[in-house]
Amino acid sequence: MxxxxxxxxxxxxxxxxxxxxxxxxxxxxxxxxxxxxxxxxxxxxxxxxxxxxxxxxxxxxxxxxxxxxxxxxxxxxxxxxxxxxxxxxxxxxxxxxxxxxxxxxxxxxxxxxxxxxxxxxxxxxxxxxxxxxxxxxxxxxxxxxxxxxxxxxxxxxxxxxxxxxxxxxxxxxxxxxxxRGSLGCNLRVLGRQGHVAYPDKADNPVHRLAPALAELVAIRWDEGNDHFPPTSFQVSNVNAGTGANNVIPGHADVVFNFRYCTESSADGLKSRVTAILDRHGLRYEADWWHSGExxxxxxxxxxxxxxxxxxxxxxxxxxxxxxxxxxxxxxxxxxxxxxxxxxxxxxxxxxxxxxxxxxxxxxxxxxxxxxxxxxx
Structure with missing residues (x-):
């Protein structure tokens, strides 16, 4: 010893x-x-x-x-x-x-x-x-x-x-x-700031984000295999607001990460997320980072x-x-x-x-x- x-x-x-x-x-x-x-x-x-x-x-x-x-x-x-x-x-x-x-x-x-x-x-x-x-x-x-x-x-x-x-x-x-591989994204959903009493004059990015985010969370991205568990999608942060309780924000930010197995790929996951965001009609900016396969x-x-x-x-x-x-x-x-x-x-x-x-x-x-x- x-x-x-x-x-x-x-x-x-x-x-x-x-x-x-x-x-x-x-x-x-x-x-x-x-x-x-x-x-x-x-x-x-x-x-x-x-x-x-x-x-x-x-x-x-x-x-x-x-x-x-x-x-x-x-x-x-x-x-x-x-x-x-x-x-x-x-x-x-x-x-x-x-x-x-x-x-x-x-x-x-x-x-x-x-x-x-x-x-x-x-x-x-x-x-x-x-x-x-x-x-x-x-x-x-x-x-x-x-x-x-x-x-x-x-x-x-x-x-x-x-x-x-x-x-x-x-x-x-x-x-x-x-x-597992790691793929993350800083996503900003764009809206239009305004007074909460006049929602017709604003565009609430939180409301736009919510259905798309719910769909992303509910998806089973793959089934894994004999060596790896299924790919995991996790949200680590959601943020919006101007600091005032009567203002619709101009944007909403969400940070999420995939820990993915060999049944998925970084490019494939990006494409699937992008398709969902586009289908929900979001205006957005996506800053992706890829830590490794x-x-x-x-x-x-x-x-x-x-x-x-x-x-x-x-x-x-x-x-x-x-x-x-x-x-x-x-x-x-x-x-x-x-x-x-x-x-x-x-x-x-x-x-x-x-x-x-x-x-x-x-x-x-x-x-x-x-x-x-x-x-x-």
């Missing part, structure tokens, strides 16, 4: 760095120093104020990438936390701090696993790290950018492990082998290695999962790699008092070590 003290110590060092997206706050430099000492070549593929670390050991054979992010989401009010979110604190066997689960413990576990392997044998292939500080943010200058640069050099990975928090209730009960890793050597390593370490056979939000796996999978995501329990991610069980840290590192051993 891995040395629990080593993984805990590095996790605490990373949490102590206030790496609010897209600020890396020196996390990549800390990791790079550890990897450089093992013989890794270190390169930064930075862009747009984002830090992207590319580190490699070896130059032949299968290429396995260990991927992750150093950036974290804002903490919210400090007074809501039991302790300072950037002062990693252990209480009753639990490590608290922003990034403890998402995903600084994963990064620390990967580094410590790599140190143990390199200390005992030569690799049978190439091991690489791809770490960004822009996963929690816009994700334009992070892994997406680094992958484009590396692709232009003719580099093609065989396998990738993303250290996202994927377990449901206990370490090893679930690994992620795919993610869905990806799915087929059964193969990586999934076999991941399941075997989890089983060896925890005694559990992990469920193969495709739910949850997006991850940088959506940029790595189209690159040609088999991708799995393995990490700690995700119940506290993005929450107040984010945490991870201290006993899970060496076991997570042992899982990564087991996967690397089986592939390289």
């Amino acid at each position: 891995a040395d629990d003290g080593a993984v805990l110590a590095l996790t605490r060092q990373l949490i102590a760095r206030r790496s609010l997206t897209p600020d890396d706050a020196g996390c990549c430099a800390l990791i790079a120093d550890r990897l450089r000492a093992l013989g890794f070549g270190i390169e930064y593929i930075d862009a747009g104020g984002v830090t992207n670390l590319w580190a490699t050991l070896g130059d032949e054979g299968p290429l396995l990438i260990l991927a992750g992010h150093t950036d974290v989401v804002p903490t919210g009010p400090r007074e809501h936390w039991a302790s300072d979110p950037f002062d990693p604190t252990v209480r009753e066997g639990v490590l608290y701090g922003r990034g403890a689960a998402d995903m600084k413990s994963g990064l620390a576990a990967m580094v410590c696993a790599t140190e143990r392997i390199v200390a005992r044998r030569a690799l049978r292939g190439t091991l690489a790290y791809l770490i960004t500080s822009d996963e929690e943010g816009a994700a334009r200058h992070g892994t997406r950018h680094a992958v484009a640069v590396l692709q232009s050099r003719g580099i093609r990975p065989d396998y990738a492990i993303v250290g996202e928090a994927t377990a449901s209730s206990q370490l090893g009960d679930r690994i992620t082998i795919g993610r 869905p990806y799915l890793t087929a059964p193969g050597r990586l999934i076999d290695a991941a399941q075997s390593a989890v089983r060896e370490t925890t005694g559990l056979t992990p469920t193969l999962f495709t739910g949850g939000g997006t991850s940088d796996g959506r940029f790595i999978s189209p690159w040609g790699a088999e991708v799995v995501e393995i990490g700690p329990v995700n119940d506290s991610i993005h929450k107040v008092d984010e945490h991870v069980n201290v006993t899970d840290l060496p076991r997570l590192s042992a899982i990564y070590e087991g996967v690397i051993d089986r592939l390289l």
Whole structure:
């Protein structure tokens, strides 16, 4: 089993760095120093104020990438936390701090696993790290950018492990082998402002929006498949009004998002939404954004290695999962790699008092070590 003290110590060092997206706050430099000492070549593929670390050991054979992010989401009010979110604190066997689960413990576990392997044998292939500080943010200058640069050099990975928090209730009960795509829209429905007492002289955009929105909410967009649940349409914000209670507004805004499976496409969903809006006679402006296509890793050597390593370490056979939000796996999978995501329990991610069980840290590192051993 891995040395629990080593993984805990590095996790605490990373949490102590206030790496609010897209600020890396020196996390990549800390990791790079550890990897450089093992013989890794270190390169930064930075862009747009984002830090992207590319580190490699070896130059032949299968290429396995260990991927992750150093950036974290804002903490919210400090007074809501039991302790300072950037002062990693252990209480009753639990490590608290922003990034403890998402995903600084994963990064620390990967580094410590790599140190143990390199200390005992030569690799049978190439091991690489791809770490960004822009996963929690816009994700334009992070892994997406680094992958484009590396692709232009003719580099093609065989396998990738993303250290996202994927377990449901206990370490090893679930690994992620795919993610749904994400498509969103800021929709503005246009009307004509006027006095509520003279509706004939105005055009109420809320009234125009309501029937179309009701239809969008009621649609079953697809039935999903053996790997993915049905595509989900969710409204995250509706806003209208001038601040006065006797004025019909000139426009109404709605924000919505699709988390879609491989049975639908971004272009197809856009077309269906547009057809509904047009049929209802709306005047509107639609600002679409597309965060990534869905990806799915087929059964193969990586999934076999991941399941075997989890089983060896925890005694559990992990469920193969495709739910949850997006991850940088959506940029790595189209690159040609088999991708799995393995990490700690995700119940506290993005929450107040984010945490991870201290006993899970060496076991997570042992899982990564087991996967690397089986592939390289």
